[in-house]
Amino acid sequence: MTLRGLERxxxxxxxxxxxxxxxxxxxxxxxxxxxxxxSEECPRGSxxxxxxxxxxxxxxxxxxxxxxxxxxxxxxxxxVLLLSFLLILACLSGSFGHEDLRNxxxxxxxxxxxxxxxxxxxxxxxxxxxxxxxxxxxxLTRPYGLFSYATRSVDxxxxxxxxxxxxxxxxxxxxxxxxKVAQKEKPSWEHICVSWDSSxxxxxxxxxxxxxxxxxxxxxYSINPEGSVLLGQDQDNFGGxxxxxxxxxxxxxxxxxxxxxxxxxxxxxxxxxxxLPSPLINWRSLSYTIKNxxxxxDGVTRRPRLGLYDSRKCExxx
Numbered sequence: 349m350t351l352r353g354l355e356r357x358x359x360x361x362x363x364x365x366x367x368x369x370x371x372x373x374x375x376x377x378x379x380x381x382x383x384x385x386x387s388e389e390c391p392r393g394s395x396x397x398x399x400x401x402x403x404x405x406x407x408x409x410x411x412x413x414x415x416x417x418x419x420x421x422x423x424x425x426x427x428v429l430l431l432s433f434l435l436i437l438a439c440l441s442g443s444f445g446h447e448d449l450r451n452x453x454x455x456x457x458x459x460x461x462x463x464x465x466x467x468x469x470x471x472x473x474x475x476x477x478x479x480x481x482x483x484x485x486x487x488l489t490r491p492y493g494l495f496s497y498a499t500r501s502v503d504x505x506x507x508x509x510x511x512x513x514x515x516x517x518x519x520x521x522x523x524x525x526x527x528k529v530a531q532k533e534k535p536s537w538e539h540i541c542v543s544w545d546s547s548x549x550x551x552x553x554x555x556x557x558x559x560x561x562x563x564x565x566x567x568x569y570s571i572n573p574e575g576s577v578l579l580g581q582d583q584d585n586f587g588g589x590x591x592x593x594x595x596x597x598x599x600x601x602x603x604x605x606x607x608x609x610x611x612x613x614x615x616x617x618x619x620x621x622x623x624l625p626s627p628l629i630n631w632r633s634l635s636y637t638i639k640n641x642x643x644x645x646d647g648v649t650r651r652p653r654l655g656l657y658d659s660r661k662c663e664x665x666x
Contacts, residue, residue: 446633453599453647454638456580461592465579465600466637469497471607471628474570476546479610480508481618482579483539486598489513493582493594494540495603499572500586506571508542509582509594518551520544521571525563527553539602541615546570552609557619559612577629579603580642599647605629 454465480495488510497506507519514531517524541554549567553560576587580596583589604618604627614624623632638644 446630446635448632449601449634449644450632451646452644453601454579455599455643455645455647456596457641457643459592459595459597460641461590461595463595463640463642464581464590465642466587466639467577467579467603467629468635468637469573469575469577469605469628471573471575474573475506475607476570477544477608478506478571479541479543479606479608479615480506480604481539481541481610481615482508482600482603483537484596484598484600485535485537486596487535488597491594492596493578493580494596494600496576496578496581496583497571498576498578498583498586499574501572503583503585503589505575506544507582508540516540516553518542518544518553518565520551521566521569523565525551525565527560527563529555529560539619541610541618543609545609554615554619557616559615577605601647602631603629603634604631 456463482495484494486492491509491511493507493509495506495508496504499505502522504519504522504524507517509517509519511517511526514529516527516529518527539556541552543552544550544565546567546569549564549569550562551565552562576583578587579600581590582594584591602621604624606624606627608626610618610624618624623630
């Protein structure tokens with residue numbers, strides 16, 4: 349949209365508005381800046397991810413609706429740099445607000461066809477190896493989705509799904525293998541890790557630090573990097589297609605994803621809440637969006653929070 353024909357104003361309001369990952373509200377920052385010039389072209393989106401720029405209170409000569417535009421200070425180069433710096437900082441505070449969620453949980457209070465937690469993922473290359481670990485607590489006995497990675501071509505490109513009280517279904521590239529586990533006498537927190545290696549197709553599943561026999565799935569396959577990652581649902585299409593009868597009810601915590609195979613030692617450390625290096629999804633620096641009824645609150649899983657584990661030091665000392 350072109351801003352030709354706008355009347356100059358001595359004062360304009362620039363509203364920098366962005367979703368704040370990790371909350372169910374939006375932080376709105378309002379700046380009142382002085383200027384007499386407006387650029388002719390509206391910006392198409394923003395270079396800061398989810399942040400959208402809204403410029404309000406322009407007065408078009410031939411239109412009643414508000415318009416958007418870029419502020420161009422008329423004179424001082426220092427003022428240009430200062431204003432740009434302030435706006436960038438304001439937007440970054442909303443769009444890149446990674447949060448440390450130690451001792452926190454996502455609570456899914458009721459069955460829902462809309463509630464979920466969206467986790468942006470920053471991988472630039474196809475995934476040929478990965479490990480996902482998480483902890484959860486539920487009273488459900490029906491099937492439910494825990495961790496769903498969907499792409500535009502395959503809805504179950506990677507999925508951790510509790511198909512029965514004593515069975516986990518692991519999906520890769522639309523294929524599936526099932527891991528049978530002992531049925532619990534009473535509900536409790538569980539820590540699971542799932543790894544997959546394209547080079548040999550092996551899927552490894554750990555329950556509370558104990559490995560089950562490996563199974564084979566999708567050897568030579570690669571997972572598209574443009575994925576939609578959700579907690580608490582099973583995506584039947586990219587970013588949606590939820591079934592209320594497959595929705596998770598309970599609490600989820602300590603979610604991490606690494607683009608590599610964790611060693612048995614590292615899985616044991618993850619089970620004890622050590623933070624392992626270089627995750628793509630990092631519970632201690634998490635960007636996320638809550639959809640609908642999901643809440644975030646304090647929570648204590650069955651394991652104490654421990655420190656950062658440096659695998660290089662371990663290898664050097666072994």
